[in-house]
Amino acid sequence: MTDLIQYLFNGLVAGSIFAIAAVGISLVYSVLRLVNFAAGDFLTLGAFITYYFSVTLELNFVLSILISMLAGMGISWFLELVLWRKLRRNKAGTLALFLVATGVALMLRPVIQYLFGTQVRKFNVDILKTYDFFGARIAHTQLIVLIFATASIITIALFMAKARIGKDMRAYANNPSLAAVSGINVDRVVVATWLISGALGSLAGVFQGLVQGQFNNAMGESLLLSFFAAVVLGTIGDAYGALLGGLLLGLFMELSQLGIFFGGVPSNYKPVVAFAALVLVLLFKPEGIFGYRARKV
Amino acid sequence: MSVFLQPGFWVFVLALAGIYGIFSLGLQIQYGVGGVMNFGHVGMMAISGYTIAVLVIKYQWSFWWAAFIGVALAALLGALLGLTTLRLSGDYFAIASIAFAEITRYWILNSDSVTGGTQGTLAIPSESGFSSYTTEPDVILTWIQDRLYPLIGDEASRDLAMVLVVWPFLFLFIWISSRLQQTSWARVLRATREDDDVPRSLGKNVFRFRLQTLIIGSVFGGIAGIFWALQFMLLAPEDFLRIVTFYGWMILILAGATRVKGLIFASIFFGFLYGATRFLDFWPLSLLSSPERAYLRVFLIGLVIVLLMLKRPQGFFGKREEMVLE
Numbered sequence: 001m002t003d004l005i006q007y008l009f010n011g012l013v014a015g016s017i018f019a020i021a022a023v024g025i026s027l028v029y030s031v032l033r034l035v036n037f038a039a040g041d042f043l044t045l046g047a048f049i050t051y052y053f054s055v056t057l058e059l060n061f062v063l064s065i066l067i068s069m070l071a072g073m074g075i076s077w078f079l080e081l082v083l084w085r086k087l088r089r090n091k092a093g094t095l096a097l098f099l100v101a102t103g104v105a106l107m108l109r110p111v112i113q114y115l116f117g118t119q120v121r122k123f124n125v126d127i128l129k130t131y132d133f134f135g136a137r138i139a140h141t142q143l144i145v146l147i148f149a150t151a152s153i154i155t156i157a158l159f160m161a162k163a164r165i166g167k168d169m170r171a172y173a174n175n176p177s178l179a180a181v182s183g184i185n186v187d188r189v190v191v192a193t194w195l196i197s198g199a200l201g202s203l204a205g206v207f208q209g210l211v212q213g214q215f216n217n218a219m220g221e222s223l224l225l226s227f228f229a230a231v232v233l234g235t236i237g238d239a240y241g242a243l244l245g246g247l248l249l250g251l252f253m254e255l256s257q258l259g260i261f262f263g264g265v266p267s268n269y270k271p272v273v274a275f276a277a278l279v280l281v282l283l284f285k286p287e288g289i290f291g292y293r294a295r296k297v
Numbered sequence: 298m299s300v301f302l303q304p305g306f307w308v309f310v311l312a313l314a315g316i317y318g319i320f321s322l323g324l325q326i327q328y329g330v331g332g333v334m335n336f337g338h339v340g341m342m343a344i345s346g347y348t349i350a351v352l353v354i355k356y357q358w359s360f361w362w363a364a365f366i367g368v369a370l371a372a373l374l375g376a377l378l379g380l381t382t383l384r385l386s387g388d389y390f391a392i393a394s395i396a397f398a399e400i401t402r403y404w405i406l407n408s409d410s411v412t413g414g415t416q417g418t419l420a421i422p423s424e425s426g427f428s429s430y431t432t433e434p435d436v437i438l439t440w441i442q443d444r445l446y447p448l449i450g451d452e453a454s455r456d457l458a459m460v461l462v463v464w465p466f467l468f469l470f471i472w473i474s475s476r477l478q479q480t481s482w483a484r485v486l487r488a489t490r491e492d493d494d495v496p497r498s499l500g501k502n503v504f505r506f507r508l509q510t511l512i513i514g515s516v517f518g519g520i521a522g523i524f525w526a527l528q529f530m531l532l533a534p535e536d537f538l539r540i541v542t543f544y545g546w547m548i549l550i551l552a553g554a555t556r557v558k559g560l561i562f563a564s565i566f567f568g569f570l571y572g573a574t575r576f577l578d579f580w581p582l583s584l585l586s587s588p589e590r591a592y593l594r595v596f597l598i599g600l601v602i603v604l605l606m607l608k609r610p611q612g613f614f615g616k617r618e619e620m621v622l623e
Contacts, residue, residue: 095328099602100602103606106543107603110595225399266407269407271403275400276400279393
């Protein structure tokens with residue numbers, strides 16, 4: 001029982017981070033038809049920028065997070081201006097977009113490494129403080145992350161449902177040409193999508209760094225496929241689906257370690273659970289949990 | 298600058314070019330002919346390389362049988378990947394193929410008793426100690442080296458022998474691949490790349506054709522893995538990260554999706570990029586430490602991919618309409 005509570009809680013924390021990262025990837029896919037392979041490295045970048053401002057420059061932690069989110073937005077915007085816009089004008093195909101996104105990831109990674117080094121980093125927070133909850137050990141950082149991640153998820157969901165630009169995004173994702181003729185400013189929608197994706201990437205990176213306790217420059221990259229799994233699980237291109245897909249995947253990955261599932265998956269195979277979930281969903285329900293069969297995949 | 302002038306550097310570049318040329322040829326058949334976007338190609342290389350290492354070192358198999366099994370397993374992995382996920386459309390399949398390669402790598406990483414885990418094949422003990430390879434292929438390499446020694450003296454390196462073994466294979470495979478592209482089989486596949494429905498209406502089983510290209514490409518990936526293992530002799534899980542697949546893709550898009558001859562130049566360019574970031578030490582490269590130079594390599598490969606897709610998506614040797622599909 002204690003195990004169950006522990007894994008359930010860990011799963012919720014991991015899942016809420018997956019949800020934030022996955023919704024960014026899903027938005028970019030729905031608006032731009034682009035599978036963002038660089039998303040993982042934006043997480044790493046966010047964590048390192050926050051580290052730089054909060055630990056090296058000893059700035060306020062929350063302020064540092066905000067700066068890193070702004071940086072993520074800035075870089076995403078810059079890439080839109082110099083890369084993605086041109087590729088759209090050239091009518092680049094799936095493969096071209098895939099390869100460019102990977103190319104961006106390959107370029108970001110060494111830059112992060114060059115700027116911040118390869119050492120393992122830690123935020124200036126007490127990672128050892130834990131609470132006892134019905135026998136389960138809950139870290140202080142986990143609790144903080146869960147609260148703020150939940151608040152972020154609710155904000156994102158409200159934004160998509162209520163804000164003008166959020167509605168425009170969904171309209172554009174549904175039918176780009178119809179949205180364009182009904183007066184939606186396409187460039188504004190695209191830029192907004194990148195800004196949101198950049199900000200969420202940094203935020204998820206900080207949360208992940210907090211929960212892990214320590215991180216290095218491979219953090220985001222190693223999580224990328226898990227994010228894809230969350231996106232596919234929640235129907236690729238569906239923002240609300242991605243939120244739920246992330247939560248479900250986080251829970252599933254943690255709970256798979258419980259004894260009742262095939263005697264428990266060893267924890268070093270945890271990423272494999274995500275990859276396997278990805279392949280299985282693609283096999284049996286490629287349209288995701290919210291998708292319709294009719295949608296051609 | 299002196300490294301540039303040393304033949305040893307260029308021999309290494311050529312050896313690498315040969316291996317990755319064969320690797321990339323697999324991708325070229327899959328994408329250029331069948332339109333299959335395989336982003337998990339490194340998995341095929343990993344599985345054959347590890348098969349040969351484990352069978353030969355741990356179980357003292359003959360090199361040739363181990364190589365055969367390695368390539369067969371790579372083909373099997375390709376078949377498994379295709380049978381399960383090839384019905385998905387392009388981007389879904391690409392993601393699934395990465396997941397397949399990553400599952401393979403995680404299995405290698407976590408099966409210490411079979412593969413040596415994080416320690417790589419170093420940790421697989423053999424009768425003659427750690428990390429020793431079978432002597433059988435070395436017999437061939439040494440034989441070539443001995444014949445060359447009277448002619449060119451100390452330049453008769455193991456790398457040179459490797460070049461003389463790999464490049465004939467590369468040319469053979471390029472020839473086979475270009476013959477394949479002239480068959481009616483490839484014509485059907487090219488038609489499926491443009492439009493699924495027309496060949497389907499003519500009674501062609503599109504799925505089966507694509508599966509065949511995937512398996513043939515995987516065989517090339519597997520063969521590249523065998524040569525990889527021969528060249529580097531030690532294998533570790535981090536040699537088979539996702540990025541290796543993109544080495545192959547970089548060669549492919551540099552060459553153009555269906556240009557078989559461009560592949561030779563593109564592989565040599567890749568070999569040069571790889572070798573240069575490893576060995577060259579004049580300014581400004583001398584400012585970087587060797588791990589930093591490894592990162593410079595990753596950066597440059599990313600840059601080449603991005604610039605090519607922006608400026609010349611058809612590659613240096615390709616036709617525009619072949620790359621801008623979909």
